[in-house]
Amino acid sequence: MKSRMVLFIIGYLIWLLLGWPVDLQHVLIGLPVAGFVTFVTGDLFSQRIHRLRQITRYVWFCYYVPMFLWECLKANIDVALRVLNPSLPINPGIVRVKTTLKSDTALTFLANSITLTPGTFCVDIDPKEGILYIHWIYVQSQDTEKATQLIVKKFENILRKIFD
Amino acid sequence: MQKLRYFIGLIFILAAIFFIGIYPIPSLLGWQSPFLSRCFFVLMLCFSLCLIRVMLGPTAADRAVAIDTLGILIVGFCAILSIPTGRDWYLDVAIAWGLQSFIGALALAKYLEGRGFDE
Amino acid sequence: MSEAIGTLFIVVGLGFDIFGCIGLIRLPDVYNRLQATTKCVTLGTCGILFGTFILKGFCATGIKALLTIVFLLLTSPVAAHALARGAHKSGVKLCDKSVCDKYAEDKK
Numbered sequence: 464m465k466s467r468m469v470l471f472i473i474g475y476l477i478w479l480l481l482g483w484p485v486d487l488q489h490v491l492i493g494l495p496v497a498g499f500v501t502f503v504t505g506d507l508f509s510q511r512i513h514r515l516r517q518i519t520r521y522v523w524f525c526y527y528v529p530m531f532l533w534e535c536l537k538a539n540i541d542v543a544l545r546v547l548n549p550s551l552p553i554n555p556g557i558v559r560v561k562t563t564l565k566s567d568t569a570l571t572f573l574a575n576s577i578t579l580t581p582g583t584f585c586v587d588i589d590p591k592e593g594i595l596y597i598h599w600i601y602v603q604s605q606d607t608e609k610a611t612q613l614i615v616k617k618f619e620n621i622l623r624k625i626f627d
Numbered sequence: 628m629q630k631l632r633y634f635i636g637l638i639f640i641l642a643a644i645f646f647i648g649i650y651p652i653p654s655l656l657g658w659q660s661p662f663l664s665r666c667f668f669v670l671m672l673c674f675s676l677c678l679i680r681v682m683l684g685p686t687a688a689d690r691a692v693a694i695d696t697l698g699i700l701i702v703g704f705c706a707i708l709s710i711p712t713g714r715d716w717y718l719d720v721a722i723a724w725g726l727q728s729f730i731g732a733l734a735l736a737k738y739l740e741g742r743g744f745d746e
Numbered sequence: 747m748s749e750a751i752g753t754l755f756i757v758v759g760l761g762f763d764i765f766g767c768i769g770l771i772r773l774p775d776v777y778n779r780l781q782a783t784t785k786c787v788t789l790g791t792c793g794i795l796f797g798t799f800i801l802k803g804f805c806a807t808g809i810k811a812l813l814t815i816v817f818l819l820l821t822s823p824v825a826a827h828a829l830a831r832g833a834h835k836s837g838v839k840l841c842d843k844s845v846c847d848k849y850a851e852d853k854k
Contacts, residue, residue: 480813481719483806539762539789542782546769547637555778556845559852571824578823579788584781585823586830586849596849598777598830605846641761662753669760676767680779688776688833695825696770696783700763702814703791706798707756709807718810725818732825739832 467505469515474500523624530621531576538581545600556602557586560611562593562619569626576618583614641669666707673700691735698728752800759793762786775841776833784826792818 474497482489514520545552564570567590574585574595582600589595597614604610677700680693705721769782795811795818802808840847 477813480809481722483809535785535789538785539765542769542785543762543765544634546765546772546782547633549633551772553773553778553843554845555775555840555843557777557840557847557849559848574827575820575823578826579785579819582781584777584784584830585827586777586834596852598781600778600781602845605848638761641764666756666760669764673763673767676764676771680770686776686833686836686838688829688836688838689779691829691832692776692779692783693770695829696766696787699787699791699818699822702818703759703763703794706791706795706811706814710798710801713807715806715810718807718814722810722814722817725814725821729821729825733828736825736828736832739829739836741836 466508467501470505470508471497471501520625523621527621527625531579534576534580538579541581542600552601554601555598556605557596557598558602558605558610559607560595560597560615561607562595562611562615564593564619564623564626566626569622572626573615573618573622576622577614580618663707663711670700670704670707688739691732691739694735695728695732698724698731701728748800748803752797755793755797755800759790759795759797762790762793766790774843776838777830777840780826780830784822788818788822 475493478493478497479485479489562570562573564573570588570590574588577583577585577595577597584598584600585595586598587596595615597610599610599614603613674697677693677697681690681697684690684693702721702725705717705724709715709717709721763786766783766786769786770779773779773782792815795815799808799811799815802811834849
């Protein structure tokens with residue numbers, strides 16, 4: 464029940480932002496709309512709601528966002544240089560890496576971060592054994608341990624503090 | 628060093644494209660800003676590259692990728708349209724288009740995997 | 747001042763867009779093309795939207811542009827991931843240059 468309350472508040476806020484100059488019509492129509500959305504998708508939201516009250520998670524999240532944006536910019540410049548180079552320096556392949564994260568949200572964020580960072584791109588996830596298959600545009604090492612060290616480690620520690 | 632040279636060369640080519648621009652179409656619409664017409668020209672170039680890939684693509688997956696890219700580009704197109712006209716509902720169109728493109732990409736991926744939609 | 751910064755963001759975004767599209771043409775197989783487009787085109791479009799936000803400020807247009815950025819950053823990698831998995835399961839091979847394919851080894 465508590466998680467549905469949180470979902471209702473988030474949905475209502477997004478509704479108000481979408482119709483930004485807040486007036487009476489939007490406030491009134493927003494209530495039934497957010498209520499309906501909560502009624503339909505309430506089961507899909509996180510059930511362990513007490514985590515939303517821990518302040519340190521937000522602090523780590525604020526650290527994670529600029530780091531992610533910086534990596535994203537580096538990735539773009541890297542891909543642009545590879546594409547513009549006439550000799551096309553690619554050495555692609557799909558490698559296997561291991562992760563120790565368990566929860567679904569953390570795995571989703573890990574896959575998204577890997578996709579938007581330099582040269583790597585997530586093809587499939589095996590959540591039971593914690594294996595990710597990653598397409599790497601310039602394979603530096605085919606070994607699982609070393610690839611894990613190179614790709615996953617920098618995000619894993621932060622994401623564990625945020626979501627696990 | 629070589630990388631840097633190619634990079635600078637391509638930036639020059641891009642600048643040349645940007646300065647050619649195409650004036651007639653936006654001025655027919657009654658816009659005053661030449662800058663935005665140049666933005667339009669660059670985006671048109673991106674669209675045509677995507678459509679070339681749709682035309683050439685050897686497999687169905689290539690075409691799906693190009694269509695997905697086209698969807699994301701149109702979001703940016705709507706954002707640029709909202710600047711000179713000053714109408715905020717272009718961004719509503721952009722959000723809806725992004726959603727449609729996302730769901731379409733998921734459906735295409737399911738189709739490529741050869742599974743039913745109820746799984 | 748804000749106009750100059752917004753214009754700069756839009757120009758950088760357009761540049762990344764066109765690099766992504768050149769990658770879509772030049773790279774040899776589906777997975778490499780996805781690498782190029784999902785990175786460059788996503789960040790390029792986010793740049794255009796952020797430029798719109800800076801030009802317009804905190805009015806209806808600007809806030810919708812910010813919401814669209816968040817939405818795009820969340821959905822576009824998921825779509826790319828689904829497309830790559832679908833392509834691999836439908837039997838698209840990696841290009842000739844590729845070194846290893848651990849995923850195909852594990853699936854057998």
